[in-house]
Amino acid sequence: MPADLNWAIGGEAGDGIDSTGKIFAQALSRAGRHVFTSKDFASRIRGGYTAYKVRTSVDRVESVVDRLDILIALTERTIDENMNELHEGSVIIYDGERTTMQDVEVPEGMIGLDVPLKSLAEDAGGAIMRNIVALGAACEVTNFPIANLDESLEKRFKDKGQAIVENNKKAARLGQDYVQEEFDHDFDYDVETTDNDYVLLNGDEAIGMGAIAAGCRFYSGYPITPATDVMEYLTGRIDRYGGKVVQAEDELAAINMALGAARAGARAMTATSGPGIDLMTETFGLVATSETPLVICDVMRSGPSTGMPTKQEQGDLNQLLYGGHGEIPRFVVAPTNISECFWKTVEAFNLAEKYQTPVYLVADLSLAVTEQTFPPETFDMDEVEIERGKIVDENDIDAWQNEKGQFQPHFPTADGVSPRTLPGVEGGAHMTTGLEHDELGRRTEDTDVRIEQVDKRERKVDTARDEEDWSYREFGDPDSDTLVLSWGSNEGAMREALEFLEGEGTDVRFISVPYIFPRPDLSEEIEAADDVIVVECNATGQFADLIEHDSLTRVKRVNKYNGVRFKADELAEEIEDKLAEPTEVEAE
Amino acid sequence: MSSEIRFTDFKSDKQPTWCPGCGDFGTMNGMMKALANTGNSPDDTFVVAGIGCSGKIGTYMHSYALHGVHGRALPVGIGTKLANPNLEVMVAGGDGDGYSIGAGHFIHAVRRNVDMTYVVMDNRIYGLTKGQASPTSREEFETATTPEGPKQPPVNPLALALAAGGTFIAQSFSSDSQRHTEIVKQAIEHDGFGFVNVYSPCVTFNDVDTYDYFRDTIVDLSEADHDPTDYDDAKSAILDADKEYQGVIYQDEGSVPFDEREGLTDSMADIPEGAPEDAMDLVREFY
Numbered sequence: 001m002p003a004d005l006n007w008a009i010g011g012e013a014g015d016g017i018d019s020t021g022k023i024f025a026q027a028l029s030r031a032g033r034h035v036f037t038s039k040d041f042a043s044r045i046r047g048g049y050t051a052y053k054v055r056t057s058v059d060r061v062e063s064v065v066d067r068l069d070i071l072i073a074l075t076e077r078t079i080d081e082n083m084n085e086l087h088e089g090s091v092i093i094y095d096g097e098r099t100t101m102q103d104v105e106v107p108e109g110m111i112g113l114d115v116p117l118k119s120l121a122e123d124a125g126g127a128i129m130r131n132i133v134a135l136g137a138a139c140e141v142t143n144f145p146i147a148n149l150d151e152s153l154e155k156r157f158k159d160k161g162q163a164i165v166e167n168n169k170k171a172a173r174l175g176q177d178y179v180q181e182e183f184d185h186d187f188d189y190d191v192e193t194t195d196n197d198y199v200l201l202n203g204d205e206a207i208g209m210g211a212i213a214a215g216c217r218f219y220s221g222y223p224i225t226p227a228t229d230v231m232e233y234l235t236g237r238i239d240r241y242g243g244k245v246v247q248a249e250d251e252l253a254a255i256n257m258a259l260g261a262a263r264a265g266a267r268a269m270t271a272t273s274g275p276g277i278d279l280m281t282e283t284f285g286l287v288a289t290s291e292t293p294l295v296i297c298d299v300m301r302s303g304p305s306t307g308m309p310t311k312q313e314q315g316d317l318n319q320l321l322y323g324g325h326g327e328i329p330r331f332v333v334a335p336t337n338i339s340e341c342f343w344k345t346v347e348a349f350n351l352a353e354k355y356q357t358p359v360y361l362v363a364d365l366s367l368a369v370t371e372q373t374f375p376p377e378t379f380d381m382d383e384v385e386i387e388r389g390k391i392v393d394e395n396d397i398d399a400w401q402n403e404k405g406q407f408q409p410h411f412p413t414a415d416g417v418s419p420r421t422l423p424g425v426e427g428g429a430h431m432t433t434g435l436e437h438d439e440l441g442r443r444t445e446d447t448d449v450r451i452e453q454v455d456k457r458e459r460k461v462d463t464a465r466d467e468e469d470w471s472y473r474e475f476g477d478p479d480s481d482t483l484v485l486s487w488g489s490n491e492g493a494m495r496e497a498l499e500f501l502e503g504e505g506t507d508v509r510f511i512s513v514p515y516i517f518p519r520p521d522l523s524e525e526i527e528a529a530d531d532v533i534v535v536e537c538n539a540t541g542q543f544a545d546l547i548e549h550d551s552l553t554r555v556k557r558v559n560k561y562n563g564v565r566f567k568a569d570e571l572a573e574e575i576e577d578k579l580a581e582p583t584e585v586e587a588e
Numbered sequence: 589m590s591s592e593i594r595f596t597d598f599k600s601d602k603q604p605t606w607c608p609g610c611g612d613f614g615t616m617n618g619m620m621k622a623l624a625n626t627g628n629s630p631d632d633t634f635v636v637a638g639i640g641c642s643g644k645i646g647t648y649m650h651s652y653a654l655h656g657v658h659g660r661a662l663p664v665g666i667g668t669k670l671a672n673p674n675l676e677v678m679v680a681g682g683d684g685d686g687y688s689i690g691a692g693h694f695i696h697a698v699r700r701n702v703d704m705t706y707v708v709m710d711n712r713i714y715g716l717t718k719g720q721a722s723p724t725s726r727e728e729f730e731t732a733t734t735p736e737g738p739k740q741p742p743v744n745p746l747a748l749a750l751a752a753g754g755t756f757i758a759q760s761f762s763s764d765s766q767r768h769t770e771i772v773k774q775a776i777e778h779d780g781f782g783f784v785n786v787y788s789p790c791v792t793f794n795d796v797d798t799y800d801y802f803r804d805t806i807v808d809l810s811e812a813d814h815d816p817t818d819y820d821d822a823k824s825a826i827l828d829a830d831k832e833y834q835g836v837i838y839q840d841e842g843s844v845p846f847d848e849r850e851g852l853t854d855s856m857a858d859i860p861e862g863a864p865e866d867a868m869d870l871v872r873e874f875y
Contacts, residue, residue: 197875213870248696250692255668259667
């Protein structure tokens, strides 16, 4: 029996798949097990196949795999959709009394448990609890103590009153008892518990929590999948710290409101996905030119245009790196896992304020909708440091006024970073503009001033390149001749793929890059390798292009753009295949 | 402090490049006087300017200011005010900025009713791009891009504001300095979104909506039988297409601004040097 268990519930959108899956994931987390969740869903409220998958182990899990051990199937299609992941010995829990499930044939070698989910739920107090009956049945199959599920049910339903909580607990027990009594089978699954404490959260929540920790007090946004969870997390919570979430009328307003708040001195942020980034791009140039600190989060999804809104892709890299007319100084930071979503958000706010430059904080759908367990100390709030850069108040403003007593918000300093006053500070009144401007922030077309200001803004990036940490994350065998590079959420799948590869006798050095611009210089690492493989979720290999550009070396590419994230076992195979290909001959 | 503030304190040392005789001179002077008369100082005032001739106002006034992208001045002003409600926020722009490219923001800013002031310099023409039709141009007004006129009725910004739930809707004429200043002052003092559409004639590209035209036709509501707190009076005046009115057309005296309803009173700029003291509670929520 493998150390990890792969469990899923699937059905129609509107069947309560997400909340049921979350309840089970939370029960496992509270039982001291590591959890990694993923969702298959369509962009609609009702109808269409949707599934919530949980991978769990006592060891850390970083990825999904192509194997499903226990499936709660609310529709026949759920079984079809997962046929290639089911295997001999997989358990399928279904309700044969449901009209759509009456003709279900459990595939050869698998164990079908026909449990009257709806009838049992009605016995417990209402048909709505049929998914909870199924969870009880799953507890029995996996030998998982139902008391852990109780805790999770209490957390989920306590706001609805103790009676509801008790009914749900009863529903779970009816499911458990039914399996125990009706199926005389010794299931091959045993979910062990530990005393460890874990928290369970997704990437959007980690970004939201990072924003509050970093002192973000103003968030304006327009709902868009898969970034909306950032906004929903902050709503209500940011208020406790004197902040506010504003739902704007569109993305144009969202970024401009955030810009206004940032001019007032608040740490401000907006989050969106690709289509929103397109709309925000004009103002992005203004943010950079007016030297306003702002964090703009892009939670990428499949594009272009409306694309596949609920599917994974890392296709926005070029847009984030080059988007906007003219030449726009910026930072592009891309966390590689869920806990890094928290820490890189904190870093993004510091970069924005220290260098008065916009920061693109880049996540992707896989990070956003995946929940993962972490020891709470992973998010040690005492480690959060807030660096606000060159903010000038009444006491030191004199040094930055010209001979006429005018404050100089774009003074061309040696490091490129100018002093900054916040509205309300006496003697600091100044304007700024998206027009090219002089050190006072006033429009100019003077050729010398133009060069001075362009250079000054670029100098900030140079300064940051020298003074900040742009290092990569490294895994696997540092001496291997095979180098795999990736960015964003692929890190988890690749880390697990390393184990598969090691098992096959293939050693790999894996470098996960969280900074797109500026980014670490990888030329030595690439020079040292025989094979360089760049892994990313897009069709054209945008990150691979950057690596080739930086190192003047051809790399091999593993690209996936069908809308589904990499799975660890699949990725290991892809790497093996690439290694089997001849390394490209130097161009004649 | 207010006694020391003069309206010239709001003037920058940059000379305006508006055409001699441009209505925007009078519009800006009235804004500066109204700001000074309401006890504001340049250091606690934030002006947001749009794009167009009107947008240059940020350069000619002295205060904290941002000159942004075309049509997006209102959301900037809203963000600034919510992040620091102690600031006096004034947004200024033209008819193209406010009623064409920024029309969506206009309606939502009116609805949101944040405590700020919006002054639109309405000259019924695009001046900076040298004379094309604007959303408030007359249906038959001939321009380079509309040789036979726009052939569509002009936007009625006052009606839009009323329909969107406006709590302060006014109109003034840049050349009537005293009344214009009074009206902007009332907009500043209003608890909520103070909206003033200012007739601000373009002497170069609009030979229809001229100083003479407005002088001859304008009706001052303060001298007419008009109660600005009466919604029906406001509706009649706003929908009366035959007259050009100046004065406060509508004011909801019970207006409670968005910022106040949301309990926002302090600057969001003040934050600790690390995470909030109880921030580990946020982590524990995920148990």
